[in-house]
Amino acid sequence: xxxxxxxxxxxxxxxxxxxxxxxxxxxxxxxxxxxxxxxxxxxxxxxxxxxxxxxxxxxxxxxxxxxxxxxxxxxxxxxxxxxxxxxxxxxxxxxxxxxxxxxxxxxxxxxxxxxxxxxxxxx
Amino acid sequence: xxxxxxxxxxxxxxxxxxxxxxxxxxxxxxxxxxxxxxxxxxxxxxxxxxxxxxxxxxxxxxxxxxxxxxxxxxxxxxxxxxxxxxxxxxxxxxxxxxxxxxxxxxx
Numbered sequence: 001x002x003x004x005x006x007x008x009x010x011x012x013x014x015x016x017x018x019x020x021x022x023x024x025x026x027x028x029x030x031x032x033x034x035x036x037x038x039x040x041x042x043x044x045x046x047x048x049x050x051x052x053x054x055x056x057x058x059x060x061x062x063x064x065x066x067x068x069x070x071x072x073x074x075x076x077x078x079x080x081x082x083x084x085x086x087x088x089x090x091x092x093x094x095x096x097x098x099x100x101x102x103x104x105x106x107x108x109x110x111x112x113x114x115x116x117x118x119x120x121x122x123x
Numbered sequence: 124x125x126x127x128x129x130x131x132x133x134x135x136x137x138x139x140x141x142x143x144x145x146x147x148x149x150x151x152x153x154x155x156x157x158x159x160x161x162x163x164x165x166x167x168x169x170x171x172x173x174x175x176x177x178x179x180x181x182x183x184x185x186x187x188x189x190x191x192x193x194x195x196x197x198x199x200x201x202x203x204x205x206x207x208x209x210x211x212x213x214x215x216x217x218x219x220x221x222x223x224x225x226x227x228x229x230x
Contacts, residue, residue, distance in 0.1 A: 047220060105172070
């Protein structure tokens with residue numbers, strides 16, 4: 001089955017760190033850009049960042065709100081994408097989704113999403 | 124960053140109605156615009172890519188169009204399963220952004 005499964009969410013204190021994982025199955029993980037998108041309770045979707053394919057340097061891009069605090073990485077041998085979140089703030093509390101970035105007609109699309117994992121930031 | 128402004132933020136409609144949602148980009152994004160549907164407690168689902176192309180498996184009552192920096196998602200005849208929140212997303216730059224969503228509710 002083609003799917004993404006996130007894990008690692010939970011309760012964390014402000015200023016601390018938390019790491020999320022996204023395990024992919026059913027497709028060739030290394031062929032895709034992998035992205036993270038979050039959604040605060042009752043709010044809209046916010047793009048967090050993505051990591052390109054290894055043959056594109058596995059380079060990363062981040063939203064300004066997380067740049068310098070969050071790091072996305074990937075392990076193609078295990079078909080896993082990671083989101084390391086440092087210096088967490090209360091406003092980082094959200095459901096975090098992992099999404100596959102496919103290219104169709106030269107356009108990036110988020111065509112496969114995980115079920116999300118909840119991160120709560122509170123003292 | 125490119126800002127994506129969706130309107131309306133919510134609307135009420137009846138089954139069978141024609142529904143139109145608009146997304147305006149703060150600068151030119153060519154046709155690098157995707158639409159997603161999200162139901163409560165669920166992950167988003169890709170509906171339309173490159174402004175007007177229907178994702179495989181999506182019903183043909185959904186369509187998208189572009190006029191300059193204005194993009195439109197149209198549902199030709201609203202069905203019960205279409206009550207959801209719809210988001211636009213630009214991928215023109217490497218810093219992707221989403222609109223703030225349009226919630227389609229039952230009248």
